[in-house]
Amino acid sequence: EYEARLAEFEARIARGEKIEPTDWMPEEYRRQLIRMISQHAHSEIVGMLPEGKWIPHAPTLRRKLILIAKVQDEGGHGQLLYRAAETLGISREEMIEAFLAGKAKYSVVFNYPTPTWADVAAIGLLIDGAAVVNQLMLAQGSYGPYARAMKRICYEESFHIKQGYDAFVALATGTPAQRRMMQEAVNRWWYPALMLFGPPDRDSVHTPTLLRWRIKTKTNDQLRQEFVDQYAPMVLRLGLTIPDPNLRYDPETGHWRFSEPDWEEFWRVIKGDGPCNAERMAARRRAHEEGRWVREALAAKAAQRTNGGSN
Ligand code: FAQ
Incomplete structure (x- = not known):
């Protein structure tokens, strides 16, 4: 009975059909989705804090209005994601409880500080850029409510990248002091952006299950490479450097080579010991x-x- 249902479920996924809340699904599929979607929701909500801190200090009225809208969007994304997770039979209260008790994770990147206005620009370009690379992949996923939420969220986040790029360009092409401030923020955010994609495939315990059921359609390392290929040249074109002596374009493969983040730091910060x-x-x-x-x-x-x- 179970085997037959599982076979039908996997055949549907193989045909590219979406799984909907009332459809039969393996308990492990449900559990994995609740884990991922709720952690994604917590990340959006915690992700409001590093930039939100700069709303009162934004350099112009225009930038303040844009930043308010962006941080509000993140709150909205969190709500959309909690709603998507609720379709799997868990309540918002339970999810928030698990988060406040330290049982559910949120993205490691939001444990890093934003000491200058340029950090807001670095997040807007690099962290939102990384998030969109990850989320465009998730929008292809097999669970209907999550995939649809991702689509909508990606539209809004494309605007976030534009605001990040605009603020980034203003500083990168500004006075020497502004360029220095932007460079220092890039130095702070480059490796956290790479960490957003999760541990290397060799240490990623969930990837095989998630790929099997098309919850993820690409691996952590594949997405990290896509991000570097897109964003490293953008930063370099603006006359800034990237804090990686091994970073270079490899014409043989058509990809950029780069150093991995410090994975010990990654696990340490996830466990609670970040700045x-x-x-x-x-x-x-x-x-x-x-x-x-x-x-x-x-x-x-x-x-x-x-x-x-x-x-
Ligand atoms: N941070 O086996 P894997 C945003 C944990 S975007 C913390 O590789 P998986 C928008 C992982 O949970 C950021 N923990 O896991 C925004 C697992 O622990 P567990 C949020 C991490 O699922 C932008 C363990 O390590 N995006 O907020 C991280 O195959 C700007 C083993 O890892 C999402 O959550 C990490 N980076 O791949 C807002 C997207 N990576 O659960 C404001 C949805 C891994 O067993 C400003 N999630 N861990 O206790 C995903 O795509 C995946 O879950 C990954 C991890 C790629 C995050």
Whole structure:
């Protein structure tokens, strides 16, 4: 019985069909999607913090308005993703609980600091750029609600990259002090951008299962290479350098060669020992506490409605 259902499920995926919430799916497929989508949602919400810090200090009114819109989009993406995960039978409360208890991860990159305005530009170009490379792949995935959310999110993130590029170009072609500030931010964000794609394939425990069921359609290393091929030349064209002595174009393969990030640092920061982990978690816990009265008021209102109250 189970074998037959699994065979039919895998045949559907092989035909390129989308799996929908009410369709039969293996428990492991469900579990993997909940893990990935919820961690993706937490990342969007935590990802509001490093840039959000700069909203009050944006250099012009125009840049402030753009940054507010961008950070708001990230909050919206988090909501879309929690909603997509809820279709798999887990509640938003359970997901947030797991995150606040430190059981569910969020992207390692958001544990790095943003000491200057140029860090906002570096995130906008490099981190959003990396996120879009990853998400265009996820938009091809087999689970309907996640793939559709990815499509919509990618449209918005293309705008984020444009704002990042625009701020990046302004600084990279600006005064010597601005160029220096932009270079230092690139030095800080280059390796975190490479880390966004996850551990190297040789250490990626989930990739085989995710590829089998087309939750992922490319591996971590394939996407990292795509990112370097697209973004390294862009940074170099703007007259900046990339903090990697091994970075060079290989005409034989048509790809850029590059050094891998420090994987020990990657695991250490994921485990909680990064420059901003404690600060990010404290900010999320505080927001959760400060929002408690809103949740309680909504719940009371909903209870009143189901009890037949008119207001
Ligand atoms: N950070 O076996 P794998 C954004 C964990 S974009 C932290 O290779 P998998 C937009 C992994 O969870 C960023 N942990 O895992 C934005 C697993 O641990 P677990 C978010 C990581 O699933 C831009 C373990 O290591 N995007 O927020 C990371 O095959 C700018 C083993 O790893 C997504 O989440 C990492 N980078 O591949 C917002 C996309 N990498 O769960 C604001 C959806 C791995 O067993 C500003 N997720 N780990 O405890 C994915 O595409 C995949 O899950 C990967 C990891 C590629 C992240």
